[in-house]
Amino acid sequence: MASSIENAEASKDVDLKPCDHQVGGHFSSGKHAGTFVDSSGKFYKVFQDDIRSAREASIYEIIFNDSDDAEVRKEDIVALRPFVSKYFGIVVNGDLKMLALEDTCKAYKKPCVLDAKMGLTTIYEWADEKYKAKNANKDRDTTQSKLGFRVTGFKVWQAEKGEYFVADRNYGKELTPQTMGAAFTKFGTNGLLSPRDVYCGPQGAVAQIRSLKAWFETQQSLLFFAASVLIVYEGAATRAEDANVAIRFIDFAHTFPSKGKRDDNVLRGITVLVDMLQSVGEGDAN
Ligand SMILES: Nc1ncnc2c1ncn2[C@@H]1O[C@H](COP(=O)(O)OP(=O)(O)O)[C@@H](O)[C@H]1O
Ligand SMILES: [Mg+2]
Structure with a gap:
């Protein structure tokens, strides 16, 4: 089961670099990139606003949660997993609050x-x-x-x-x-x-x-x-x-x-x- 990592300490040594392979969505805010990757194969999506990002986090929690959730059918959620990036929780790094996902582009040369x-x-x-x-x-x-x-x-x-x-x-x-x-x-x-x-x-x-x-x-x-x-x-x-x-x-x-x-x-x-x-x-x- 995925867990939320709302812990600045836990993410201090994250070696973030702006994601070179983002093609859509929110790009740089002027202050920082909209998405990052690290060398371990994770992709980080910076929170745009708390409501939307918390909603997105809660959907990932639902998808990867193994306990029964009254709001969704278990068989639907299990069958969706192969199409969804793995979820590693919410990571805080300095001023940045981010969703951590599996980097789909990690295994590719180009x-x-x-x-x-x-x-x-x-x-x-x-x-x-x-x-x-x-x-x-x-x-x-x-x-x-x-x-x-x-x-x-x-x-x-x-x-x-x-x-x-x-x-x-x-x-x-x-x-x-x-x-x-x-x-x-x-x-x-x-x-x-x-x-x-x-x-x-x-x-x-x-x-x-x-x-x-x-x-x-x-x-x-x-x-x-x-x-x-x-x-x-x-x-x-x-x-x-x-x-x-x-x-x-x-x-x-x-x-x-x-x-x-x-x-x-x-x-x-x-x-x-x-x-x-x-x-x-x-x-x-x-
Ligand atoms: N798990 C992922 N691995 C690699 N790249 C991703 C992943 N998720 C999103 N991206 C890249 O980031 C872009 C924006 O992601 P998205 O979740 O759509 O953000 P937004 O809410 O800003 O639209 C996508 O178009 C894609 O290029
Ligand atoms: Mg998008």
């Missing part, structure tokens, strides 16, 4: 990373007005409300140039249903691997996201707003079998027990996302 924020809407009735106002426009003006997801950013290693192509927040905002396929082609091409190598096959992104979709079809425990599917693969790979594709479901700052309901908002987005990745992988779209 991680290629894409963040797809899921759901036809990121807004929930009980959200505060500021959040609603900020996100209503983003949902409307991006592919969020049309496809049920939007790409908040990605980075892909370009072997022949020896550098990353980075698609930032603005690149993601400007994507349309018509240009999304080309963006997925770009992300799935490191110059040596093709989108087929990354998306297709038994270990590819499509097969793994279909498993996550199957979870969403039956689970009745959680509602996720503004959570993301993170796709990671090895940019240094020269052969399909070394692509090492990983899928994680991340960002639970706006996640709530669903009281017996399915999350059709995210399920719809996952269905569209996985079908698009499949057709890009099979060469039907670009």
